[in-house]
Structures are given as structure tokens and as C-alpha cells.
Amino acid sequence: MKRFFSNASFILLATLILASCIESEAQKCRPSGRIRGRKAPPGQCNQENDSDCCIEGKLYTTYECSPPMSSHTKAYLTLNSFQKGGDGGGPSECDNQYHSDDTPVVALSTGWFNHRSRCLHNITISANGRSVVAMVVDECDSTEGCDADHDYQPPCPNNIVDASRAVWKALGVPPNEWGGLDITWSDA
Numbered sequence: 001m002k003r004f005f006s007n008a009s010f011i012l013l014a015t016l017i018l019a020s021c022i023e024s025e026a027q028k029c030r031p032s033g034r035i036r037g038r039k040a041p042p043g044q045c046n047q048e049n050d051s052d053c054c055i056e057g058k059l060y061t062t063y064e065c066s067p068p069m070s071s072h073t074k075a076y077l078t079l080n081s082f083q084k085g086g087d088g089g090g091p092s093e094c095d096n097q098y099h100s101d102d103t104p105v106v107a108l109s110t111g112w113f114n115h116r117s118r119c120l121h122n123i124t125i126s127a128n129g130r131s132v133v134a135m136v137v138d139e140c141d142s143t144e145g146c147d148a149d150h151d152y153q154p155p156c157p158n159n160i161v162d163a164s165r166a167v168w169k170a171l172g173v174p175p176n177e178w179g180g181l182d183i184t185w186s187d188a
Helices: 002-026 165-170
Strands: 033-036 059-062 073-079 105-109 122-127 130-140 160-163 180-187
Touching: 073 165, 105 122, 105 165, 122 160, 130 160, 130 165
Parallel strands: 073 160, 105 130
Antiparallel strands: 033 059, 073 180, 105 160, 122 130, 122 180
16 A cells, blocks of 8 residues: 555656646747748848848748746847838838837737737836836737848847837937847736
């Protein structure tokens, strides 16, 4: 009888450990594929805010997911213009409008954008000892890129909060340091 409980305890413990490993494995965001870069026609890739243009033949990783959410989700803040003619490309996905760079707005990587579920909702971004509330108006597409619809820019990494100048100003980041910053964010 003692041996039965010892074996049963071992099996239960092994099952719990395996289930925990499977659950944590399921929460990881893995690449979903790759796309091959295409060279933009002359004048078709807007490099405002130091945006990258696709390199012909280069393979770019794509994602359909983003890292798991928490109350302080780690992300990388990038600079984007949401104005007409800016490096953000066309009108915003959520409302088919352009937005002033003086308004705190953001685009989220595909997984966090979550099929528009965060459209026109506010998020809180924290960095540099400050916080700012910004509205989600667009997707930073992690699944596609290197085409006219994406201004011949590569797909976004899966951990991006792409923000207007107003967000950078509110965080107190000196303009000469705008472009990339480790942040945390949460739904507001």
C-alpha cells in the first residue's frame, strides 16, 4: 500500500511538472514564417524617423503573436508618424484616419493588436520615470511587409509599441534619443 502511494505521488508530480511545461511553452510566441524582401520602387519607401526599407532578397521573420500580456508588459517603443505623408503609410487601421503627431497615439504589434480588439482603446506607457496614456489607432503588422501596403518596410517585430512624437515628448525623452526605447505598457 505504501509503495502504491509512493508511485501514485510520483506519477502525480510528473504529470503536474509536464502540464506546467506545456502551459509555459504554449505562452511563448514563436515565429510564424518568413517573407523575402523586395526593393521599393524609387521614392516608395518613406524613411522618416529612421524607418528601414526592405532589402531585396533578405528574409524577414514574421509573427502572428506577441509576448504574453501582464500588468507591466515589456515592449520596445519606436517612433512613427501617423500623419498623411508620414512614414506610417496609409490611414490608421482602426478608424481609416490620419492622426496628428502632436496627439498621443500608437500602433501595436499584430498579437497585441489582437484583431482590432484594442482599437480606439487607451493604453498606459511607462518609461524614463514617467507614464503617458495613448490611444491605439493602428497595427504594426508583424505578419506582412516589404510591399506597397506597408510602405516597403519590413514586418514589425512582435514586441513593438509604435508611437507618435507626442508620446515621446510626454515620456520626457530628449528628441535626439527618439527612435527606440525599452518600456512597459498596460491597458488603461
